[in-house]
Amino acid sequence: MKLDERLAQDSQLVAKLPLCQLRLMNDARFPWLLLIPRREGASEIFDLNEVDQQRLWHEASVVGQMLKTLTQADKINVASLGNVVAQLHVHVVARRHDDAAWPGPVWGHGEGQPYAPDRLEDMRHSLLVELEKLQPLL
């Protein structure tokens, strides 16, 4: 799968799940993951076949639950928008009542704040440790 340049620039690879590439958005304001199905030419959810759609949402559900526990978030936001980047991608964002955009959406809210390099690596590592435990579910 060819990854959109904007997605590649704004996020870091965490892991390859059965269907999706899991990436971490480089924005320290919100724990923010992307799931990008490894399928060419998909833009809408319904561009995927039914089996892939079910797999996508299953992966989003497992990842969302993991992220909520890991970050002790108040709410998980899950969204497929694609108004700017056409390549199909699903956002899984951990929200807190005191985060920078609450209760509004994170998309288009102010400027992203890149992680310090070691904090980005810490976050990727924590995600990988949690994912390892969830391997049987994926």
Next chain:
Amino acid sequence: MKLDERLAQDSQLVAKLPLCQLRLMNDARFPWLLLIPRREGASEIFDLNEVDQQRLWHEASVVGQMLKTLTQADKINVASLGNVVAQLHVHVVARRHDDAAWPGPVWGHGEGQPYAPDRLEDMRHSLLVELEKLQPLL
């Protein structure tokens, strides 16, 4: 299922799908549907069991595809946010390159513009006609 008061106030019932209540947001700026699973106490997607999750996303997919065709939209936005209303609900929004919020998200964008009563009824009717055709898929 007890419907959240805010959801009840902001939207009109269109149809009962196998899992969800399908509602039309009373905001003429965007063709905007809500899917609300008829399950008590769910707030996150992963509060539903796996079967209900798959059914929810299946209904969202069928409804999204129908809405895109009906409104000749450029993009469908699908999201489960729930930062304001805790009751689990999925937004399915038809977006156009020239709509009021493009390319930003619709949530929190300006003030809603209620439909004229006859336009609201026209929209509900159009949705019901399309849904009728899709009955075998739901």
